[in-house]
Amino acid sequence: MKTSGQKSFLALLCIFIIYAGAVSQTQAADKTLRLALEDWPPYIDRTLPNYGIAAELVTTALSRAGYATIASFENWALTLEGAGIGVYDVITAAWHSKQREERFEFSEPYLTNEIKFIKRKDKSLTYENLSDLRGLTIGVVDHYAYSPEFDESNLLIKVPSNHLIQNLSLLQQGKIDLTLDDTLVIRHQLKTYLPSTADQFEFLPKPLASRKLYMMVSRTNPDYKQIVTDFNEEIRKMKEDGTFYKIIKKYEVN
Numbered sequence: 001m002k003t004s005g006q007k008s009f010l011a012l013l014c015i016f017i018i019y020a021g022a023v024s025q026t027q028a029a030d031k032t033l034r035l036a037l038e039d040w041p042p043y044i045d046r047t048l049p050n051y052g053i054a055a056e057l058v059t060t061a062l063s064r065a066g067y068a069t070i071a072s073f074e075n076w077a078l079t080l081e082g083a084g085i086g087v088y089d090v091i092t093a094a095w096h097s098k099q100r101e102e103r104f105e106f107s108e109p110y111l112t113n114e115i116k117f118i119k120r121k122d123k124s125l126t127y128e129n130l131s132d133l134r135g136l137t138i139g140v141v142d143h144y145a146y147s148p149e150f151d152e153s154n155l156l157i158k159v160p161s162n163h164l165i166q167n168l169s170l171l172q173q174g175k176i177d178l179t180l181d182d183t184l185v186i187r188h189q190l191k192t193y194l195p196s197t198a199d200q201f202e203f204l205p206k207p208l209a210s211r212k213l214y215m216m217v218s219r220t221n222p223d224y225k226q227i228v229t230d231f232n233e234e235i236r237k238m239k240e241d242g243t244f245y246k247i248i249k250k251y252e253v254n
Contacts, residue, residue: 032068033227035059036079036088041188042251043093043111043213046073053251054093057110058215058231060247061238062090065230075162077143086220090227095211097145105224108232109212113182115146117204120171125178127204130156139167139179146180147209165193172197180208 035058037044043054050056051071059069069090074082082088084103095113096106117138119125126132134155142160145151159176161167167179168189183203190198215231217224238244 031066032070033062033089033221034087035069035071035090035092036083037071037073037092038076038079039073040093040185041192042184043182053248054111054213056247056251057235057238057244058090058092060243061231061234062227064234064237067227067230076141077162080143083216083218084220086218089218089221091216091218093213094216095145096214097148097151100145100216103219104216105219105228107215107217107228108235109214110235111213113184113211113213115180115208115211116183116186116206117178117180117208118168118171118186118201119178119204120174121200121202123177125204127206133178136177137175139170139176141167141181147211150208165189168194168201172200178204182211 035055037046037051037055039046040054041047041052043052045052050059055071059071062069072088079088079091080100083091091104093111094100094104094106100106117127117133125136130149130153135157137157137159140146140158140160141164142162150156159167159170161170164179164181164185167176168186170176171179172194186203190201215228217227221227235244238247
């Protein structure tokens, strides 16, 4: 039996096959790129006019380079699969992994994320290295690349879900011991969805990793190298003329 995610992906694939031929010529002429986004506030947020700090930085740079963009929101698994086969041209915000290099060209990093574990305050846990977490249940978002050591470890009990808020809810209920993500993202999720109990959580002091944030371009797009080159150049210019830092200040991300 197909899962709902599989059915959604098959529907997405059918739509792409039907329209790919008609759309490709138009896109070649006007340099229109299909952007895939997943809600990941405050970096990506469909409720904001420009879809959040990461989305605005990427679309601004691409626009300055002469590209039009069409944004679509999907969950992360469908975002990866869709971009991998050419349903989308660009994933606006992603962490690097060697496995992803097979299907995507990475830009230069344009932001940095600090990844930390979070626990309930009433749970006594320490973390210096991954062996300290052996035997603990850790909520993860399916298909995320947190760090090579963490992702490849077979010593850890990882409980996958589709969204961070699911992991935070499980953590609140005591059904898992830890979860993890970018600290700004976790704070935003707690403030938005669990405001009355946000003070029941605390971060473990030591970060798992500081992850660079990249734009990824599907290698199915014949111009993937040029798109990345153009993006990198415009991000550099945006830093020189101050546009980059004005966008960051607007979202109050330090």
